[in-house]
Amino acid sequence: MTNSLQSDDNAVVTSFARGLDVIRAFGEGASRLTLSEVARRSEISRASARRLLHTLTAMGYANSNGKHFWLTPKILDLGFSYLSSMEIWSFAQGHMEELVQKVQESCSIAVLQDYDIYYVMRVPTRKLLKSTLNVGSRLPAHVVSLGRIQLADLPPEELDYYLDTQEIIRYTQFTITAKEELKRVILNDGAKGWSIVDRELEEGMCGISVPIRNRNYKAIAAINLTMPPSKAAEPGVLEYLLEELQKTASRINRDLRTTEPLGTN
Structure with missing residues (x-):
């Protein structure tokens, strides 16, 4: 003890x-x-x-x-109240607003809870892009980039448990439903440090995400940009957006590590 x-x-x-x-x-x-x-x-x-x-x-x-x-992934529920509190993410809003102003795409932060991701911060673009996502929205983790990059950080047994127990629903013709393929994609996302999900949840939406890590390098959330698939397909656009997103995540990581308690795991 x-x-x-x-x-x-x-x-x-x-x-x-x-x-x-x-x-x-x-x-x-x-x-x-x-x-x-x-x-x-x-x-x-x-x-x-x-x-x-x-x-x-x-x-x-x-x-x-x-x-x-x-x-099991349910253990994340114990820290969910802390991770989902607006107070600890308030310092991120300024960084997100700067990013949205620069790239003109919506930006969100979400945490992983059990089988879903839960949006805790969102800065929309002023462009008329149809979206029903708001703070408090929940989505299946495996079908969005915000979820996949956090699933990639789970221990192998927890990821296997998640995939074994999760119902994989086909939302669009592009949704990955084969569990072995989904696992391969998740692990590949973890290896490269970012995730892209293109039209798997909605045919008019593409998202890229990178993890937000605490001082022990554990992924406690993820940040993303969403855009029309047509924009993501333009030459050089994805690379540019990813670079800017990674810079913003680094700034948030820096601020988080100076504000979180020393005992945070």
Whole structure:
């Protein structure tokens, strides 16, 4: 248990603290753990680790194959209230407005929650481009660039769990519905550091996205530009928009790392 907690403090719920320690046991290079490994990394008994892991599994926050345990994408719900709060993204609005003014395309930030992405910031262009997206809008993560670039940051087991349990719907003739192909595209997006989704959700929309990362280089959100497919197909346009988007993401990353608490994972 965290050293700063005193077990004799009546205000401290020890079992809750131990549950958080179990969740924190999973991390970089430790996405799949045995019961003994969880107990050792959490500094609790095997019996306590077993009860807490079974509780997390029953609630959908963890999964197991009988030998190993791993966290599911639902664990992201625990940080969703923080990530979706307007306050922490307020510093991003100025950067987004500058980008929109420069490139004349709409810009959004979204976070990943369970199977969806959730829009937390949006700066539309003044051009008459039909869109029903607003702050608070939710979309399936796999069918938009804002979602794919964040799915690419998940541990392999979590991505497989997502693809195994998600219903893949064909929205347009361009929607990727084969799960193996979708996985390949997501992994390729992660390798190159950006994602483009062209006409898969709406035939009149193309989006490019890059991740927003905390000081531990974990993707906690993504930022994108949306445009008509015809513009994205013009020579040099996509490269230009991607470069400007990456510059804006870097500025937001810099500001985020100076404002987030030191303990942020």
